[in-house]
Each structure stands twice: as C-alpha cells, then as structure tokens.
Amino acid sequence: MIRGLLFDLDGVIVDTAKYHFVAWQRMAAELGIHFGHEENEQLKGISRVESLERILGWGGIALSPEEKQRWMDQKNAWYLDCIAQMGPDEILPGVSEFLAEARAQGLLIALGSASKNAVPILERIGLLDAFDAIVDGTVVSASKPNPEVFLEGARRLGLLAEECCVFEDAEAGVEAALAGNMYCIAVGNPDHLGAAHRVIQSFVDIPDPAETLLALETL
Ligand code: B16
Ligand code: MG
Numbered sequence: 001m002i003r004g005l006l007f008d009l010d011g012v013i014v015d016t017a018k019y020h021f022v023a024w025q026r027m028a029a030e031l032g033i034h035f036g037h038e039e040n041e042q043l044k045g046i047s048r049v050e051s052l053e054r055i056l057g058w059g060g061i062a063l064s065p066e067e068k069q070r071w072m073d074q075k076n077a078w079y080l081d082c083i084a085q086m087g088p089d090e091i092l093p094g095v096s097e098f099l100a101e102a103r104a105q106g107l108l109i110a111l112g113s114a115s116k117n118a119v120p121i122l123e124r125i126g127l128l129d130a131f132d133a134i135v136d137g138t139v140v141s142a143s144k145p146n147p148e149v150f151l152e153g154a155r156r157l158g159l160l161a162e163e164c165c166v167f168e169d170a171e172a173g174v175e176a177a178l179a180g181n182m183y184c185i186a187v188g189n190p191d192h193l194g195a196a197h198r199v200i201q202s203f204v205d206i207p208d209p210a211e212t213l214l215a216l217e218t219l
Helices: 017-031 037-041 048-059 065-083 095-104 118-125 148-157 171-179 209-217
Strands: 004-007 108-112 133-135 164-168 183-187 198-200
Touching: 004 148, 017 037, 017 048, 017 065, 048 065, 065 118, 095 108, 095 209, 108 148, 118 133, 133 148, 148 164, 148 171, 164 171, 171 183
Parallel strands: 004 108, 004 164, 108 133, 164 183, 183 198
Antiparallel strands: none
16 A cells, blocks of 8 residues: 655656756866766756766766765756746646645655755745655665665654555666565656556646555555
8 A cells, every 4th residue: 555655856846857957968068078968957956966977977987076076066056056046836737636635645755866966945835834854865875776765754654665656757866675575656757657557748738636645555
C-alpha cells in the first residue's frame, strides 16, 4: 500500500533544466566545448560535480580539483542569477493541485532531489510547506541512479520503500527509484522513461488526482 509520495524537483515540480542549460552552456563556451540540448538532456538528475565531469569528458579537457571547484562555483552563480526571478507561476501545471490533494488524503510527501539549490527554489515558488521531509543534494552523497536520495526520503517519512511512489523526469531518477524497490511514475517522454511503472506527460494528464491517489493507495 502506498502511504508516501517522493517528488523529484527539477523537471517534475519546476522546469529548471532550461536554467541549468544556460549556465552550463556559458561555461562550456568559455572552455571551447560544444554543449547543446542533447548534452543537457543527459545531465538531468545528475549531480553538479558529475555534470561537470561529463562536460569536461566530452571536451577532452582535464582540470585540477581547484579549477573544477572554481568552474562549479561560477556555474552555480550563473544558475542562481537565472533562478533569482522564479515565482509560483513557474510551478508546472497540475502540480500544486496534486500536492494539495495528496496532503488532504493523508499521504506523506517528501522531496528527493539531487539539487543543492532545492530549498531556495521551493521557498521562491512557495511550496516549502507542502513537504513533510526534504532530501536534497546537501544531504546525500551518492548521486542518482543510486537510490540513496529516495531511501533516505522514505526513512524520514517513517515508511518502507515499498510504501512509496516516486515521481521522476530523468532516466537516472527512474533507475534510482526502481533500485530502491519503489513504485515509479515518470513525467515526460515515454521513449526515454519506459522503465517506469507508468509514464505521464504532465500532471495535467491526471484529470482526477483524488482517484489516482486512491488507486495508488491500493497498490
Ligand atoms: P544543483 P533533480 C538535479 O535536480 C538536476 O536535474 C540536475 O540537472 C542538476 O545537475 C542537479 O539537480 C544538481 O543541481 O547544481 O542545483 O545542485 O532533478 O534531482 O531535482
Ligand atoms: Mg529531475
């Protein structure tokens, strides 16, 4: 029986991939590395340091640990500039209604995100209070597809893994949920996310959140 919902942030609650793209592309341009939308897609759900390593790998560039840290700080500063203007209007369609219905039905709700910027983003969009627990990139050490972020989310909700349903937009995140023995609903393109138990295009695809949540509770 599902008693808790674990939400990824970037790509599920808000579309911050476009801001990560702007910041990584600026860095890649300065380093003379090609970085397009296809490359950005491969970084979804992947931690900051792993994203940097992948971009440097694509460009065949080796940097010292100090230079890597400097680029990560610079990239994050550009990213923070991008997200500074975010507000509740950036919450993806249907998400607020779904969260409110889940809480009304007594389900527990946690965030399971790789981002170290999760709390400021939730504050800006006014959804911090919608979560009973927050597990983000400041808490976990292993990156998705390692299930740590979701297992810690379940633990903080006081639930077993099999009592949780994960909502994810990234292949690495779907893999993490399945590795953690959780039910997974992917949000996005079924061509990339077919490993999930169910794929929805967006929360608007759930016309009756109450009915869907009740169906989940009987799993
Ligand atoms: P930050 P999620 C992930 O968030 C993003 O999908 C990924 O593109 C990003 O590199 C990662 O957070 C780290 O983000 O630089 O803000 O710490 O999808 O797991 O919510
Ligand atoms: Mg995501």
